[in-house]
Amino acid sequence: MTSSSPSSSRARLADLGVPSGAFARGAENAITDVVGVRVGHATVHGDGLHTGVTAIVPDALDAERRSLPANLAVGNGYGKLVGATQLQELGAIETPILLTSTLSVFRVADAFLGHLLATPAHRATTTLNPIVGETNDGFLSDIRRRAVGEEQVEQALASASAGAVAEGGVGAGAGTVALGYKGGIGTASRVLTLDGVQRTVGALVQTNFSGTLRIAGVALPAEELLAGSPAVPVGNSCMIVVATDAPVDGRQLGRVANRAVFAMRGVGADYAQGSGDYAVAFSVHDLADAGPVPDDALSPLFAATMDAVEEALINSVLAAETTVGPEGRTAHAVPLDLVRERLTAAGVR
Known part of the structure; x- marks a missing residue:
């Protein structure tokens, strides 16, 4: 069953009273605080599946402006x-950015390319570089079914x-x-x-990695906070997308990434051997107007x-709810009451 997913009823980091640090949070505390950046989801739940597509869509990409400065780390x-x-070679993105499941990434890329080539802006296009990232959701979903494709791509883009x-x-x-708990999408x-x-900088993350959760330096080990066993990710990866309206070029965005x-x-990542950890950073600012700023200002x-990425990573865990996958495999939500207790004891909130 595919759906556009409502917001979680659980807490975000700001709801726990943890301060934002040296910089204020944006109005929504989300990547969409960068004007012209939209986000959409298509979610598949049921019949052994928990998977989907997330789309990050910068409206600055249009028929007049065919690329945005960007880079990869x-x-x-x-x-x-x-x-x-x-x-990485050109320091630019030509398309929105899609995230999905490891074994569905190629189906999503093909469907995404088909969608783009059918738009008026690309009626005569003969080369295009769609950006599609992934993490492995095989712990909670029957990943070999490759259940994500054209329908989910269209829904994620349409709902952005x-x-x-x-x-x-x-x-x-x-x-x-x-980090031993149910993870997912987070933003800040x-x-x-x-x-x-x-200026504004926003981040959106897709979390699927191991380590010991830390919030504001306070350790929150799943082995201690959960009555059940910690979840062990398959594939052990993280995708990070950073957007900004700052006047920076592709080289500088590599440094941001x-x-x-x-x-x-x-947040306690252990950067394990099999972890695919990537960050894509882009700017919606048109450098033809002004910029880039000097490196000394960065x-x-x-x-x-x-700060934004760290909070987005934490939000991905705080917002996630307990989920049961095939063969009873379970990823538990982080217990918010125990998180509050530990943060209060440490004087964080």
Whole structure:
């Protein structure tokens, strides 16, 4: 059963009273706080399946503007990121970014390409570089069925909207696990001043990696907080998408993407051997208008990116609900009452 998934009723990090740090959160505390960036999900639940597609759609890509400055950071290359080499070589994206399940990534890329070629902007196109990332949802979903394709791609793109973003076990995060708990999709944003101008940076993540959850430096081991056994991810990966309205070029966005991967350590990632950890960063700013800013001005953007990504990673776990997969395999939600107790005891909230 495919659905557009509603927002989780669980807490986000801001709801727990954890401060945002040096930079304020955006209005929605989401990647959609970057004006012109929309997010949509298609979620498949039932009959042994928990999987889906998540679409990050920058409206700045249109018939007049065929690419946006972008770049890629590879924390560990154990993954299937379609479109990676051209993105890195040219420092640009030509399409929205889709996230999905490992063995469905190729079906999604083909369906996505078909969708794009049918649009008026690409009626005469003979080369195009769709960006499709993945993590492995095989712990909670029958991944070999490759149950995601054209229907889910169309739904995720059609449902993409501004404003609040559904998090947790939705879209591409429906079947993922992280840090011993149910993981999924998370998002956050920060507002900063860059070279004298207010800018926004937002992050969206798809979490499926191992380690010990930490929030504001407080350890929250699944082995201690769960009555049941911790969930062990298959594939052990994380996809991070960073968007900004800052006037930065593709080379500088490679540096931003590096900081996004660094942020995983703040939440307790162990960067295991088989973990495919990737960050794609793009800017909606048109450098024909102004920019790029000098490298000496970038430090606030780097810091705000790490803060936004770290919070997005935590939100992906806080928002996720207990999910049962094939053969009774279960990923438990992090117990929010125990999280609150530990954070209060540590003086964080």
